[in-house]
Amino acid sequence: MPAVIREFTEEDLDENVILLVVEIGDKAVKFMAVATKILVQMEPPVEIPPMEIPCQEPDSVMDATKTVDTLDVGGIVTYVCDFGYSMSSGDAILTCKIGPFWMGTLPTCSVIKCKITGLNDYTIPSTTSDVSPTTQVSFTCLPGYKLPKGDAGQRECRLGGEWVSPLPACEGKLLCKIMPLR
Numbered sequence: 633m634p635a636v637i638r639e640f641t642e643e644d645l646d647e648n649v650i651l652l653v654v655e656i657g658d659k660a661v662k663f664m665a666v667a668t669k670i671l672v673q674m675e676p677p678v679e680i681p682p683m684e685i686p687c688q689e690p691d692s693v694m695d696a697t698k699t700v701d702t703l704d705v706g707g708i709v710t711y712v713c714d715f716g717y718s719m720s721s722g723d724a725i726l727t728c729k730i731g732p733f734w735m736g737t738l739p740t741c742s743v744i745k746c747k748i749t750g751l752n753d754y755t756i757p758s759t760t761s762d763v764s765p766t767t768q769v770s771f772t773c774l775p776g777y778k779l780p781k782g783d784a785g786q787r788e789c790r791l792g793g794e795w796v797s798p799l800p801a802c803e804g805k806l807l808c809k810i811m812p813l814r
Contacts, residue, residue: 687728695741705730713741716765716791746789754802765791773802 686703695717700709707728713719722739729735745762748769754777758770771785779785779800788796 684730685732687732687734690726690734691738693722693739693741695743696739703728705732709734711739711741713739716744716793717741718744744791744793746793746795748799751799752801754804755800757799763789765789765793771800771802776805777802778805779803 684705686705687707689703690698690700690709692698693711695714696711697714698709698711701707705728709726709728711719711722711724711726718741719739720742721737723736724739726734726736726738743764745764746767747762748757748760751757751771754774756772756774758772763769767789769787769789771779771787773779779802783800785800787799790796
């Protein structure tokens with residue numbers, strides 16, 4: 633187990649005399665030293681409690697709410713994406729570990745897009761890609777078909793990945809029958 637120098641202070645008695653506290657495992661030993669040669673062991677080894685330094689305040693995540701229960705070792709931070717966003721990578725919960733450091737990866741919250749699905753074969757959207765909230769999409773029909781009466785064929789994507797109203801479905805035009813003359 634490697635030794636760790638926990639304190640390093642100069643004494644006023646002589647500029648070459650120093651006091652060292654060396655940690656070896658869970659024991660600490662105090663030494664008085666000149667340069668690199670140890671002169672006197674000042675105290676027998678003593679038990680020392682582990683040093684648990686609290687973690688720093690974790691970073692905020694764009695489009696998410698952060699809740700920190702404590703910054704102490706063992707504490708957790710929880711991230712929840714805002715309405716209309718979903719976690720696309722990273723971890724929702726990070727844990728403060730001895731070091732200190734946060735165990736886990738900061739999450740990324742991405743906007744939930746509207747999908748263009750469930751259209752019949754006669755309905756043509758202005759785009760086939762998923763669209764972001766507030767985006768307008770136009771729908772038209774193949775020749776011989778029309779939008780339902782009163783439907784202008786415009787739809788807007790709302791926050792949360794929902795359409796303002798259901799997507800339209802083009803329907804066949806009624807063709808006049810030619811009746812034989814009598």
